[in-house]
Amino acid sequence: MTSPGPAQFPDLWLQPILVEAGIAPADRLDALASSLAPTLWAAAVGAGLATDAAIAQTLATRYRVPVLDPGEIDPKAVAILPEAVARKHRVLPIQLDERTVRVATSDPRDIRAEQELEFVTGRSIRFELASPGVIAEKLDELYRPENSINRLLQGLAPAQVEIEITDQQADTERDPALEAPMAKLVDAMITDAVRAGASDIHSEVEGAHVIVRYRVDGILREVMRLPEAAGPALVRRVKIIAGLDVTNAMTPQDGRSTLRMDGAVVDL
Numbered sequence: 001m002t003s004p005g006p007a008q009f010p011d012l013w014l015q016p017i018l019v020e021a022g023i024a025p026a027d028r029l030d031a032l033a034s035s036l037a038p039t040l041w042a043a044a045v046g047a048g049l050a051t052d053a054a055i056a057q058t059l060a061t062r063y064r065v066p067v068l069d070p071g072e073i074d075p076k077a078v079a080i081l082p083e084a085v086a087r088k089h090r091v092l093p094i095q096l097d098e099r100t101v102r103v104a105t106s107d108p109r110d111i112r113a114e115q116e117l118e119f120v121t122g123r124s125i126r127f128e129l130a131s132p133g134v135i136a137e138k139l140d141e142l143y144r145p146e147n148s149i150n151r152l153l154q155g156l157a158p159a160q161v162e163i164e165i166t167d168q169q170a171d172t173e174r175d176p177a178l179e180a181p182m183a184k185l186v187d188a189m190i191t192d193a194v195r196a197g198a199s200d201i202h203s204e205v206e207g208a209h210v211i212v213r214y215r216v217d218g219i220l221r222e223v224m225r226l227p228e229a230a231g232p233a234l235v236r237r238v239k240i241i242a243g244l245d246v247t248n249a250m251t252p253q254d255g256r257s258t259l260r261m262d263g264a265v266v267d268l
Contacts, residue, residue, distance in 0.1 A: 009040040011107060011132075014055075021058045024049040039132045041106060052131040060129045063108040068094065068130040075142055075208050075228050077101070080121050083143040089113040092135045092142070099123055104130040104138075141208070145227035149181040152224055153188060182233040186241070190259065192223070194266055205231060242268070 018024045028049055029040070037043035044050045060067045077093035078086075080101060086092065091113065094102040101123045105113070108127045117125045130138075140147040189212065193201050198214035205211075210226040226234065239246045242255025257268045 009043070011039045011041055013107075013109070014040050014059075017058065017062065018044065018050065018055070023054055023058060039106075041132050045131075045133075052133065056129045056131060059106075059108060063127075063129075065108050065127050065129055068092075068104045068128045068134070070134070070138070071207060072102075073138060073142075073208050078142045080123070081117070082120070083139075085116070085120055086139060086143070089117065090132065090135055091117065092130065092138050094128060096121075096123065100126055102126050102128060104128050104135055106130060106132045106135060141227040142229070145229040146181050148227050149185050149230060152226070153181065153185055179233060179236075182230060182237050186234065186237040189224075190268075191261060194261055203231075203234060210234060 015026070015029050018029065019026045024044055028047075029044065032040070032043045032047060035043035035046065037046055041052075041055055044055070045052055056067050059065075072094060073092070074095045077096050080096050081091075081093045081103075089110065090106065092104040094104055096102065101117070101121050103117060103125055105127050106129070107113070108129060114125050114127070137148075140151075189201065193214050196214055196216055198216050200215035200220075202213045202215065202220060203210055205228060208228050210228060210231045211222055212224045212226065213220045213222050236246050239253070239255070241257045242253075243257065244253045244255040259266050259268065
């Protein structure tokens with residue numbers, strides 16, 4: 001089996017640019033032959049030779065394109081670009097209007113990608129710079145929110161709670177792909193919050209994310225960010241636990257539940 005190395009990186013074109021910009025010497029980049037990173041960009045950052053910000057700014061200056069501001073990503077922009085096309089070219093739709101689509105890329109030289117994107121969207125394309133890692137993460141958030149949830153689960157201890165759940169009415173708007181990972185995440189979140197001594201768990205939509213916060217000793221602190229698309233599945237899981245009507249989204253509801261954790265009974 002051949003070891004991954006610079007000759008196999010899809011962004012090998014980046015090497016002379018990094019050398020010319022003084023970001024990394026050629027011999028150090030050549031030494032990345034044993035790296036398992038999928039791109040030269042990621043390998044250079046992983047080896048401590050550069051930062052995502054330094055590479056992005058170098059390319060932005062060279063090709064006269066702006067650096068992506070993640071806060072400007074509009075989740076609705078995914079409607080203009082099929083997931084298969086976005087992943088094929090490793091690009092991320094950011095915002096659109098009647099004539100233009102702003103798209104994040106780590107390769108602003110890719111004319112063929114630009115042409116195909118223009119054909120698919122029927123609009124002109126305006127590239128912005130972002131690292132391959134940011135693009136991959138945001139693609140999952142926008143197109144496959146269940147993948148983002150599974151990554152969050154890896155950072156939480158498995159749920160150690162026993163929750164009594166009653167039968168629920170059918171909910172035709174639920175997303176089956178999100179149901180299982182979201183159920184695990186909410187259960188793990190409750191476990192984590194109880195062990196942290198939290199009195200409340202708050203969730204609210206801010207921009208393209210659902211922000212989850214715990215109130216500990218009277219102070220709210222952010223603990224995680226979920227893709228906006230995961231919001232309905234989060235609400236559904238909480239309603240199920242609280243014995244609320246999952247089909248009623250128009251009126252406020254009060255509910256409660258009791259769980260057993262670490263041998264103690266906790267009221268929700």
